[in-house]
Amino acid sequence: MEEKKVLAYPIVAVNDADTKHFFDNRYGTGQSTIDGILRSTNILIAGSRFVVLGYGWCGRGVASRARGMGAEVLVVEVDPLRALEAAMDGFRVVPVAEAAREGDVFVTLTGNLKVIRAEHFEAMKDGAIVANAGHFNVELDLEGLAARAASKRTVRASVEEYVLPGGKRIYVLGEGRLVNLAAAEGHPAGVMDMSFADQALSSAWIAREGRRLEKKVYRVPHEIDREVAALKLATMGIRIDRLTDEQARYLASWEMGT
Amino acid sequence: MEEKKVLAYPIVAVNDADTKHFFDNRYGTGQSTIDGILRSTNILIAGSRFVVLGYGWCGRGVASRARGMGAEVLVVEVDPLRALEAAMDGFRVVPVAEAAREGDVFVTLTGNLKVIRAEHFEAMKDGAIVANAGHFNVELDLEGLAARAASKRTVRASVEEYVLPGGKRIYVLGEGRLVNLAAAEGHPAGVMDMSFADQALSSAWIAREGRRLEKKVYRVPHEIDREVAALKLATMGIRIDRLTDEQARYLASWEMGT
Amino acid sequence: MEEKKVLAYPIVAVNDADTKHFFDNRYGTGQSTIDGILRSTNILIAGSRFVVLGYGWCGRGVASRARGMGAEVLVVEVDPLRALEAAMDGFRVVPVAEAAREGDVFVTLTGNLKVIRAEHFEAMKDGAIVANAGHFNVELDLEGLAARAASKRTVRASVEEYVLPGGKRIYVLGEGRLVNLAAAEGHPAGVMDMSFADQALSSAWIAREGRRLEKKVYRVPHEIDREVAALKLATMGIRIDRLTDEQARYLASWEMGT
């Protein structure tokens, strides 16, 4: 909208604040996705083959937590940089068609649509569990699945069983909506506090500076990010150091460099 | 009872089967304890100081999962071997008095009583969360806590808030009973299946062999353990190798050794 | 230099390429720092208290690998965002003065100077090991240490022992130069290949496009980063997916969004 010059007022992209996306997306979604899967299914994650589709901030949060619970984690990506990062982080990186045959649990976090499609559902093992923690309810092609299913019923709160012709059963959590909201309680307070602080302090900043701003999208000012992080550390009882004067001068100068 | 010769019939110690204590206690308790804490409190585990009291099979399961969820894990032990193992596994090992001052979350899994006592509750930070996943409800000295508390109320299902004189709040989960049973669903089916298989096959073994057995405590026969493990692998779709004849002969002989 | 308009020609900041700093700095420095410490000292990392000073790309690489080898890892930072990230990653975050008293091994990776100073050396335990993997040889104040030391001798290749008055011994690796170069072989070929590819393809890009470029600092074009990552995945035998046409259209449009 900024590029098309249709913004009616200045915007602060709070979701891009470091204290938002680094924390809310990674640590919040990482934990609450696991939580949503546990509450809805009570499966044992240790020993399962757990497929994470999308290795952005949310995806790496979930991959890290699934490994931390004892799963063998497979990652599906379309971006070569992220795929390489996943491989270097020790995850097994495979195309979605291969993952579909092997996985016990699937979670999509891509921000895109139809990431798991009818042909993938058909390739899955009997009993596969499928959830979305990314984007609305478009990441799973549930229409395609429903069109092929012989029957569908609710077997447990937030768990729908689709039976394919031949008898294979696929379990979809939370109707493909964000599983951490549908089946758990969303992000913990300990991560939302930072997001809300970003919103509050950014609103105050716009109220203060708004008349000088243009009708475009602004990043959250770095000082706000630092302030939120420093407040959070204080509530956690964590103390850190400050640069000495000599170090601050050194960082500021390039003449002393290299 | 065996030593005192008061056993009335032969016993099989199913809890000591490898497929029971290695799996049920470690992977089952590890996951379901985290699950119970999440369901009852919805706290963010990442960044928390998480104290595990007792580093037996259950304790190392919980320590491993808490780390896997992003906590800094502290371990309390009385046994020097287990304490050393915890340290070598990268955990910070401290006495309970030090842990009490630093921890955000505490879980006891010792099989003993009064592991967290009144003086430890008094040393805790405001807002500390305390749970037991070990032994009945005797690991936490809740009588001692109640005796010192100015007030007590339920703030959320399975969460009781004790307010100490001065205003410090301590949150006790599930009344000190096993938190994975009190606040979650106990072990997942994927781990109980092995425990039940051990019980079933051991019962069959006693029915078959019982007349030849003495009135003492027997280990689960190793063949049953192997059979349960092999069946479990098959249900997980995991194939393994067999020894070649040459390897089997080698293992059986000591003359070719060293 | 760009800001002061003293650049004589266009520059490509190859070190900022994703395939450089994400990989070379994190995975390369992470491993080779551990390698340098092992080759020079042969200490057991499991069970040690390992202090990482600086939680940038290099620092988190080393912290991750030290934990992976079984250490209890402490992180020292001056930036609240990075400090918070370290805490959420499960590391214990402390001021340098506290770390100095507790650590067994110290590695600096800050890009700054005098990160470990004379008062910190004096607070260390007898036998502490100190290395730098960040910036030249200025991160450790070795002049300050030498001024206080009663004696200094080489006890093993790349290991110098400073004895403080009172008899406490401090071991400095590689004279405070980058320990992965001083005591190991630097980054593995498997990570340098990407850095060199970035340099080669960026040089070709400048040769091709240079006449159209201004005298300023350019980022490595994203297409080069993607190409290097894709080539690397191919050499690793890893295949990934492509966006479907529908997905590519979806990503490109905001009208279909939210």
Add this chain to the structure above:
Amino acid sequence: MEEKKVLAYPIVAVNDADTKHFFDNRYGTGQSTIDGILRSTNILIAGSRFVVLGYGWCGRGVASRARGMGAEVLVVEVDPLRALEAAMDGFRVVPVAEAAREGDVFVTLTGNLKVIRAEHFEAMKDGAIVANAGHFNVELDLEGLAARAASKRTVRASVEEYVLPGGKRIYVLGEGRLVNLAAAEGHPAGVMDMSFADQALSSAWIAREGRRLEKKVYRVPHEIDREVAALKLATMGIRIDRLTDEQARYLASWEMGT
């Protein structure tokens, strides 16, 4: 030999002491095997497919460290219990024939012979690296490999390149001898100290008690294990708790139990 009654004097099985096999085998071999591979090859472990053959104490040490360095770890086992444990620990468990096709690095730690045989070498990828950290030099069938190889040469200290007909290259480390001894410095002092303490204290015990002992194999007395562990904790600066009198009584009684 005990069973055949050919022992000439009492033996203490020091290798079975908890402070020996839990630590020396797991933490010692875990680290020094990685060390040997790094010194001999300088490969990047992150992103590699690292195959561990044998999931005993040594094998799980190496698997844990390889994962900690960023590898995707595959485990090969013949024992269903150990295979299941590896799977529950999040490792991918496969037959050796499948591992042979996929692995970048292979380490045997089975205590058996001919674990990797000619047909496995032939199935490997060009450039595969193979080492043994288990048992003498019999775990790898190097005779079988040599018989099939078109040529063989030393390409780096401790690294021999076998070229198979067709041009595929296999790199064998340390001639199949224990790679941590052949290419690194063996276990660190920080783990050998416990093994030596076990030997010294067991020798003292035999000297003291020997006349009362029979000609059989004895376990290291538990008190020695505890003493070694307690001494080690003290040298690491780690303090632990003691049982209260009430706890000690509780542990000792079964009447208060269940």
